[in-house]
Amino acid sequence: MSTRRDLLAALVALAAAPSLSQAQTSGFLPGLDKDAARRIGEAWRKAHPGDTAKTLVAKLFPTGRGPEALPRLRRAMAADFRAGAIFAHRGWRLSNTEGALFALVSMET
Amino acid sequence: MAIIDARTLPDASHLEADLVIIGGGLAGITLAKELAGGPLKVVVLESGGREMEPETQALYAGACVQKADGNKDRPLHEFPVQSRVRALGGSGHVWGGKCGPLDPADFAERAWIPYSGWPISREAMQPYYDRACDMLEIDRFPPERPNAAEASLQPLALDARDGFFPAPRLFARISGRTDRPAFDRFRTQFAEAPNIDVYLYANVVRIRRERNTITGLDIACLDGKRHKAKATRYVLATGGIENVRLLLASDNLGNRHDLVGRFFQGHVTYSNDSDAQREGSAFAASRAEPLDLYAPALRYGPHCVIGAGLAAQKRMKTGNFTATLFRANFSNADAKVAAETQTISKVSAQLDKGQAQPNLLGFFAMTEHFPHPESRITLDQSQKDALGMPRVNLTWVHGKKDYDDLERSIDGLAAAMGAAGEGRLCWSLRRDELLASSNASRHHMGTTRMHADPRKGVVDADGRLHEANNLYVAGSSVFPTSGIVNPTLTILALTIRLADHLKSEKKAA
Numbered sequence: 001m002s003t004r005r006d007l008l009a010a011l012v013a014l015a016a017a018p019s020l021s022q023a024q025t026s027g028f029l030p031g032l033d034k035d036a037a038r039r040i041g042e043a044w045r046k047a048h049p050g051d052t053a054k055t056l057v058a059k060l061f062p063t064g065r066g067p068e069a070l071p072r073l074r075r076a077m078a079a080d081f082r083a084g085a086i087f088a089h090r091g092w093r094l095s096n097t098e099g100a101l102f103a104l105v106s107m108e109t
Numbered sequence: 110m111a112i113i114d115a116r117t118l119p120d121a122s123h124l125e126a127d128l129v130i131i132g133g134g135l136a137g138i139t140l141a142k143e144l145a146g147g148p149l150k151v152v153v154l155e156s157g158g159r160e161m162e163p164e165t166q167a168l169y170a171g172a173c174v175q176k177a178d179g180n181k182d183r184p185l186h187e188f189p190v191q192s193r194v195r196a197l198g199g200s201g202h203v204w205g206g207k208c209g210p211l212d213p214a215d216f217a218e219r220a221w222i223p224y225s226g227w228p229i230s231r232e233a234m235q236p237y238y239d240r241a242c243d244m245l246e247i248d249r250f251p252p253e254r255p256n257a258a259e260a261s262l263q264p265l266a267l268d269a270r271d272g273f274f275p276a277p278r279l280f281a282r283i284s285g286r287t288d289r290p291a292f293d294r295f296r297t298q299f300a301e302a303p304n305i306d307v308y309l310y311a312n313v314v315r316i317r318r319e320r321n322t323i324t325g326l327d328i329a330c331l332d333g334k335r336h337k338a339k340a341t342r343y344v345l346a347t348g349g350i351e352n353v354r355l356l357l358a359s360d361n362l363g364n365r366h367d368l369v370g371r372f373f374q375g376h377v378t379y380s381n382d383s384d385a386q387r388e389g390s391a392f393a394a395s396r397a398e399p400l401d402l403y404a405p406a407l408r409y410g411p412h413c414v415i416g417a418g419l420a421a422q423k424r425m426k427t428g429n430f431t432a433t434l435f436r437a438n439f440s441n442a443d444a445k446v447a448a449e450t451q452t453i454s455k456v457s458a459q460l461d462k463g464q465a466q467p468n469l470l471g472f473f474a475m476t477e478h479f480p481h482p483e484s485r486i487t488l489d490q491s492q493k494d495a496l497g498m499p500r501v502n503l504t505w506v507h508g509k510k511d512y513d514d515l516e517r518s519i520d521g522l523a524a525a526m527g528a529a530g531e532g533r534l535c536w537s538l539r540r541d542e543l544l545a546s547s548n549a550s551r552h553h554m555g556t557t558r559m560h561a562d563p564r565k566g567v568v569d570a571d572g573r574l575h576e577a578n579n580l581y582v583a584g585s586s587v588f589p590t591s592g593i594v595n596p597t598l599t600i601l602a603l604t605i606r607l608a609d610h611l612k613s614e615k616k617a618a
């Protein structure tokens with residue numbers, strides 16, 4: 001089971017490489033509205049009721065949360081957009097991968 | 110030679126010329142300017158005076174209803190009178206001056222779009238677009254895109270295979286609304302040429318013909334005077350609605366194949382604001398730099414829209430589509446919706462480009478309005494204007510394909526932007542809200558469409574009526590398809606092309 005600490009570490013890893021050190025010191029997305037992120041994640045979960053935090057971690061970070069996590073996520077998002085794997089939330093067209101990330105946030109906050 | 114008030118002529122005057130231009134709007138004036146100082150004696154017959162006057166403007170009153178797949182009909186009865194100006198200079202009195210050329214795709218015959226294809230290519234139009242730009246005193250639009258200046262403003266880095274591209278738009282100042290002295294020079298100076306006479310308050314109410322030849326025009330003034338005009342050749346340039354009205358009111362002239370008035374196409378824009386349930390139409394750009402190329406600080410400054418080129422259209426099986434970005438205020442949304450919008454855009458910017466601060470913009474969408482035979486102008490014989498002309502009835506139809514393609518194009522653009530890591534698109538309008546949420550532009554196209562085959566078009570590739578050897582039509586009514594860009598630059602370009610044709614015909618004769 002991933003913990004809130006894990007998730008924060010994951011989010012840090014999501015920052016682009018050049019800003020990684022900055023992100024590590026100042027924290028990733030200092031202004032992130034956790035309630036809003038949770039609501040978005042819950043909306044995704046409604047459409048994907050079977051997923052648990054564990055399955056999401058396995059999907060999103062199959063090789064861990066190291067420096068290659070971000071490029072992998074980017075590839076996954078691009079592949080989603082190309083394949084029409086879209087999560088539409090209040091009109092926003094997000095990739096399914098982003099929806100899953102928000103879902104993970106919603107489970108761990 | 111002069112600008113003359115037709116009401117000051119003796120009743121039943123006979124005007125004679127080599128060429129009569131019916132209508133002194135931007136199209137009619139462009140033609141007269143091109144012929145000014147030449148060998149042809151030209152008469153321009155204009156319904157209005159120099160300024161808008163209620164009595165003349167009332168001649169434009171009619172009825173209009175918009176109909177769209179899965180939407181409630183929308184009556185727009187003021188549209189015929191409010192979407193144009195009946196005075197010397199026509200709608201040039203109020204037009205916004207927004208200009209751009211049609212895209213190469215707009216001219217192409219596209220197998221997935223019924224009735225598509227022009228008998229002219231974009232390439233062949235280039236010299237006429239150049240001359241139209243010169244006439245409107247704006248920079249030319251070179252065919253290569255993006256040009257160096259645009260490239261330096263960093264276009265969105267979308268995958269070229271997706272087929273979206275930055276399509277440029279400029280604003281001309283020659284408009285009654287923007288630069289009155291420049292507009293006044295544009296609409297009057299040409300009449301100083303020795304071969305040009307302009308008659309104001311001269312309403313053409315009937316085009317007479319014998320077999321395939323136009324033999325004369327009946328003119329009516331609102332004070333009761335009646336005149337006649339006769340020429341070797343005639344050009345009808347009364348605008349995309351009135352061209353139809355005059356043809357139909359002249360014993361169905363040009364309508365042997367029941368095409369006159371059909372295929373009305375009008376651009377509309379689609380967008381919405383946020384409400385308690387959803388975000389409005391928005392684009393969250395993932396890059397930190399402002400997107401000046403698309404959303405300059407000056408709202409009515411030169412900019413690009415994101416257009417769907419032929420490759421995109423082929424791939425998505427859609428028509429033309431553009432997204433216009435603009436700087437918008439996002440602070441008024443419902444608190445929850447606003448917070449989610451901020452969160453989504455921050456996270457996607459962080460994921461895409463490692464940016465902490467996304468760039469939120471508003472956008473509106475436009476799609477090509479497909480030619481539809483039931484989208485049409487007819488005459489209401491029970492309603493007549495002060496000159497006894499039947500009023501127009503416009504049924505403006507958007508079919509299922511119009512809306513299917515709009516939604517597919519939005520999804521296609523959202524996917525292209527997301528895949529390229531350039532940002533996320535928000536589009537929350539439901540299908541059944543599209544008509545009510547749309548804004549009608551004042552572009553009237555397609556009603557005397559151009560086609561080489563008389564069974565498929567009212568005018569030929571030169572703009573000549575298939576049914577008459579000496580009557581030409583100028584204006585957006587000849588557009589077979591509407592594209593998306595505002596039509597006036599193309600109206601001028603086609604009119605300049607027509608002027609060349611008329612000059613060469615004269616030489617040959």
Ligand SMILES: Cc1cc2nc3c(=O)[nH]c(=O)nc-3n(C[C@H](O)[C@H](O)[C@H](O)COP(=O)(O)OP(=O)(O)OC[C@H]3O[C@@H](n4cnc5c(N)ncnc54)[C@H](O)[C@@H]3O)c2cc1C
Pocket residue numbers: 131132133134135136137154155156157191192193194195196197198199200201203204205206207208311312313314346347348349351355551552583584585595596597598600
């Ligand atoms: C508010 C507004 C904003 C616009 N903004 C833009 C824009 O930003 N970009 C763009 O490309 N386009 C814009 N347009 C559209 C643009 O104004 C028209 O495409 C253009 O002016 C059409 O020119 P025209 O000469 O073909 O027709 P018109 O301007 O309609 O001119 C027709 C002329 O014929 C005369 N006439 C009519 N009936 C008769 C008759 N029976 N006998 C004699 N004369 C007659 C009229 O008085 C008029 O002078 C806008 C229009 C409006 C109303």
